[in-house]
Amino acid sequence: MEDSVDRQQDPRKDAMPAIDFISSILLMAFSVGIVLWSLRMPRPGGWSSAPGLIPLFLSTCTFFMGVGLLISSIRNKGISRLMTKYRAFSLSQSIGRIKVKRSLWIILLTAFYFFVLLGRIPFEFASFIYLASTLHIFWRKGGWLKIILISALLPFVMSALFRVVFVVFVPGESVFDWLVRYLK
Amino acid sequence: MFSFSMAFDPFLVLICSTGAALGIIWGAMPGLSTTMAMALLVGLSYGMATHVAISFMLGVFTGSVFGGAISATLINIPGTPDAVPTQLAGFPLAKKGEGGLVLGTSITASMIGNWMGILLLVSCVPFILDIALKFASWEVALLALWGVAISGTLTAGEAPLKGWISGWLGLLIALVGREEIHGYERFTFGNRELLLGIPYIPVLIGLFGMTEIFDAISEPSPYVIPQKIGKVFPPFTLIIKYWKSIIRSSFVGLLTGVIPGCGANVATFVSYGVGERFTKKKFSKGDLEGVVCSEVANNANIGGALLPSLVLGIPGSAPTAAFIAALGLHGIVLGPTIDVEQPGLLYFVYGGLIVANVAMYLSAFALIKPSVKLFSLPRELLLPLVTLLCVIGSFAEKMALFDIYLMFGFGLFGYIMRKTGFPIGPMVLGVILGNMADQNLRRAMEVFKGDVIGHILSRPVGIILILIVILTFISGIYRRKQ
Numbered sequence: 001m002e003d004s005v006d007r008q009q010d011p012r013k014d015a016m017p018a019i020d021f022i023s024s025i026l027l028m029a030f031s032v033g034i035v036l037w038s039l040r041m042p043r044p045g046g047w048s049s050a051p052g053l054i055p056l057f058l059s060t061c062t063f064f065m066g067v068g069l070l071i072s073s074i075r076n077k078g079i080s081r082l083m084t085k086y087r088a089f090s091l092s093q094s095i096g097r098i099k100v101k102r103s104l105w106i107i108l109l110t111a112f113y114f115f116v117l118l119g120r121i122p123f124e125f126a127s128f129i130y131l132a133s134t135l136h137i138f139w140r141k142g143g144w145l146k147i148i149l150i151s152a153l154l155p156f157v158m159s160a161l162f163r164v165v166f167v168v169f170v171p172g173e174s175v176f177d178w179l180v181r182y183l184k
Numbered sequence: 185m186f187s188f189s190m191a192f193d194p195f196l197v198l199i200c201s202t203g204a205a206l207g208i209i210w211g212a213m214p215g216l217s218t219t220m221a222m223a224l225l226v227g228l229s230y231g232m233a234t235h236v237a238i239s240f241m242l243g244v245f246t247g248s249v250f251g252g253a254i255s256a257t258l259i260n261i262p263g264t265p266d267a268v269p270t271q272l273a274g275f276p277l278a279k280k281g282e283g284g285l286v287l288g289t290s291i292t293a294s295m296i297g298n299w300m301g302i303l304l305l306v307s308c309v310p311f312i313l314d315i316a317l318k319f320a321s322w323e324v325a326l327l328a329l330w331g332v333a334i335s336g337t338l339t340a341g342e343a344p345l346k347g348w349i350s351g352w353l354g355l356l357i358a359l360v361g362r363e364e365i366h367g368y369e370r371f372t373f374g375n376r377e378l379l380l381g382i383p384y385i386p387v388l389i390g391l392f393g394m395t396e397i398f399d400a401i402s403e404p405s406p407y408v409i410p411q412k413i414g415k416v417f418p419p420f421t422l423i424i425k426y427w428k429s430i431i432r433s434s435f436v437g438l439l440t441g442v443i444p445g446c447g448a449n450v451a452t453f454v455s456y457g458v459g460e461r462f463t464k465k466k467f468s469k470g471d472l473e474g475v476v477c478s479e480v481a482n483n484a485n486i487g488g489a490l491l492p493s494l495v496l497g498i499p500g501s502a503p504t505a506a507f508i509a510a511l512g513l514h515g516i517v518l519g520p521t522i523d524v525e526q527p528g529l530l531y532f533v534y535g536g537l538i539v540a541n542v543a544m545y546l547s548a549f550a551l552i553k554p555s556v557k558l559f560s561l562p563r564e565l566l567l568p569l570v571t572l573l574c575v576i577g578s579f580a581e582k583m584a585l586f587d588i589y590l591m592f593g594f595g596l597f598g599y600i601m602r603k604t605g606f607p608i609g610p611m612v613l614g615v616i617l618g619n620m621a622d623q624n625l626r627r628a629m630e631v632f633k634g635d636v637i638g639h640i641l642s643r644p645v646g647i648i649l650i651l652i653v654i655l656t657f658i659s660g661i662y663r664r665k666q
Contacts, residue, residue, distance in 0.1 A: 023606075048633045051365070051370055058352055068345050072345070103401075110592065130568070134571075138401060141562070142565065
């Protein structure tokens, strides 16, 4: 995990103070919101057991950590780096980058699978649509026959494994639920 | 009637071994935690005979605790929360083609950890109970805060401040929902789904599983999951070399297990952090000693967590809470009178743990190659398949689509955190320990009402913990300056 952080940090270490500047502002605003919310919470048994006590303590700490991050960012020329980045920013160029394109595709496809397909159609069919589309976009080497076969078979295998062996339900109705109803 | 030798009955050995093998597979699947496996088994065990239920649950418990190390090492997604330190120390080595050695070391360390846990469980019962009983709400709350602070320090590399922010945000996330002292709804925005709080399983799967999927697929030339993992059996000298870490991590695992609520996740983070300090090494660059620290601690934690569960009826960790519930279904009430009411049960459990340990060791070596084949599939093929596991894992506990939406939200949030240099681990730990910290801190404040400072100063264990928390922050700041 940390390795992944390092993997992300190293090539663009110079951008980090600018990112930290924005993060610290958002963090301080968030903390102030939680502090105010916590102060408005009732105190039925006095301050010592008040529901807002711990959120108040944690958000106050978070606010000061945000201040620390802001100071560190300013020391590392975060504001000037942010302005430089802002002047050089172009939306069309950013979206055109292969990494951004791939990120957007996977996020959108996953969101479609979770929010639109799951729970509305049987798990196996929803997963077939998701797998076929993601594999078609990202696994070019696979070939359409392999993609169709994997996308069709795997959700059935997983559904059977979890429903029958682990007795775990899958989201939406499973084809195996239909089968059980039919056999009854 | 129970006895030690009964645990070695061939049928029960078979049941226990099956449980260990299934536990390893379960634990290896991202997001399918030991807690979930044990929780699912509570209902299932009702139809089993008591001996069979205990043997099977001990097998699954032992197997799934190790299983998390497989996916943590090979695909950089911890199967269980406690495998995060193994992931930190093991994945960099796996990328260099030493995945087999990491897994072999994990298995051996897990086995040693289990032995140490069993030995210490049997021999140190009175001594450890004495220490654990000194922990009241105040100390438990401080321990939770320390767990988050130390994980922030050790996962954020050069920027511990970002680690602490991540951990503190995790603690705040855990406060969402109806609090248990006054029943007041906090930060729910009127959403009924949030009344019971944000469950940590979708958060864990989202932050670790979905984040990894979004991140790895977006990289056109990411790391390659090694096809060849090298030799698996670690040389004996390697284990001898790390004897100090083994003993230290065993005690950390056992002690954190004994303290109620501190499960294997706290054990591995603490053991990993303490190990780094003692050895003056940075395990996250890839180090077998880090793997040893983590795996010995989480397996020793099993014995530790069973100690208060069996003797006091207080669960040492979430999986042991499920274990207590399962025994309750069979009419067995655990507590101080256990040896009178259920003669021989303690010895049967000791025997079951020994069988589970041996079964885990043998099954794990047998399952490594298939696991490597499974996780060595092309990344573009594997990650969408892992999405399906994440979906089932998030859905399984409450069977609510809302949990899948939560997982997606946290996956996206984790992706942004990773891009902005914030570590994810402390946030997960914060979410898991948040409620424990909240309830215990408020209970302590209620007890201390009137003379807070006087009460704090009158608790030596609490003072030591406060100093440790302060030292953790100071050492983080000092490390940043260095």
